[in-house]
Amino acid sequence: QVQLVESGGRLVQAGDSLRLSCAASGRTFSSYGMGWFHQAPGKEREFVSGISNSGIRTYYADSVKGRFTISRDNTKHMVYLQMNSLKPEDTAVYYCAADAYGSGAAGGSYDWWGQGTQVTVSS
Secondary structure (H helix, E strand, O other), X not given: OOOEEEEOOXXXXXXXXXXXXXXXXXXXXXXXXXXXXXXXXOOOOEEEEEEOOOOOOEEEOOOOOOOEEEEEEOOOOXXXXXXXXXXXXXXXXXXXXXXXXXOOOOOOOEEEEOOOEEEEEEO
């Protein structure tokens, strides 16, 4: 089992950069794939990016490719999402999640979730 706490969300302007962090507890963190999802008001939660348990493989939604970068530090039990060139449509609550399959792919088994952090991008 793993507990996740996101941080770093805030109000920014279009074109700005922001880095989200996700702190994970649990001894088996390095066995989990990790993902970032977001949910905008009135919309379903969507996969944004994921990273495999080893950190070798990464995945991105088409809407963020080239702008967002996911990374992880297994020694610190941390996952990061670097977001550049932010757009108003990136406004959402961002959630960190752990994938028991280890892949970090969009279709992984995301059984553990954080509480979310709000990102608001003004135009």
